[in-house]
Amino acid sequence: MAMTEDLENYFRGLVPPRSEFLRSLEEEARQERIPIVGPVVGELLFILARVVGARQILELGTATGYSAIHLAQAVEKEIGRVVTLEAEAAMAEQARHNIARAGLAERVELRVGPAQSLMAAMSGPFDLIFLDIDKEGYLPALTECHRLLRPGGLLVVDNTGFQGAADFNQALLADRRWRSVNLLCWLPEHSPEKDGLALAVKVSP
Numbered sequence: 001m002a003m004t005e006d007l008e009n010y011f012r013g014l015v016p017p018r019s020e021f022l023r024s025l026e027e028e029a030r031q032e033r034i035p036i037v038g039p040v041v042g043e044l045l046f047i048l049a050r051v052v053g054a055r056q057i058l059e060l061g062t063a064t065g066y067s068a069i070h071l072a073q074a075v076e077k078e079i080g081r082v083v084t085l086e087a088e089a090a091m092a093e094q095a096r097h098n099i100a101r102a103g104l105a106e107r108v109e110l111r112v113g114p115a116q117s118l119m120a121a122m123s124g125p126f127d128l129i130f131l132d133i134d135k136e137g138y139l140p141a142l143t144e145c146h147r148l149l150r151p152g153g154l155l156v157v158d159n160t161g162f163q164g165a166a167d168f169n170q171a172l173l174a175d176r177r178w179r180s181v182n183l184l185c186w187l188p189e190h191s192p193e194k195d196g197l198a199l200a201v202k203v204s205p
């Protein structure tokens, strides 16, 4: 059977439905030109966290809290928690406000500062790590991501199509302590819509 001719338009019609609140965060990010993952990758993060049975999640790059909200929705109340790291104090304040409005403040711990130094002082293990900071920071963060993930834990990396992520992509591919795939995707309402997304499992210490 032939595929539909206008695949992009067709898939735009399949973007997950979401609350008015999440739509307002998407609008806020659009107006302030803040690159967030959008509804498709947001839902993907929720699904991946559930599949992994994640209780402890680490996010690098909070921005306004949109992806942290999806991750926090996936963890069980009172058992699970999302630790999210944001370099900019004003952005962190905006995220704190949004996360509280989502009723998820108790499940999210927001730490302010450069991810690399915050991670160096942290101990894991985390079940899932979502990497979404400045792309030049990806490679320097990889060693800490490996240390902080539990064996079998999942690393999800956004924006791997960016030039700044090129050395990270090569390092991840070459490192046999990970099994990984790097996908070229077309993701409606993701910033940008055509981009890469990497998934990696920690297979050895």
Ligand SMILES: C[S@@+](CC[C@H](N)C(=O)[O-])C[C@H]1O[C@@H](n2cnc3c(N)ncnc32)[C@H](O)[C@@H]1O
Pocket (backbone or CB within 6 Å): 035, 036, 037, 038, 060, 061, 062, 063, 064, 065, 066, 067, 068, 085, 086, 087, 088, 091, 113, 114, 115, 116, 132, 133, 134, 137
């Ligand atoms: C792409 S946005 C994150 C979007 C967010 N994950 C979402 O989808 O809702 C990247 C954020 O990471 C922050 N950031 C960039 N480099 C950072 C670093 N080295 N440490 C901590 N935060 C960083 C930026 O200030 C920005 O708010």
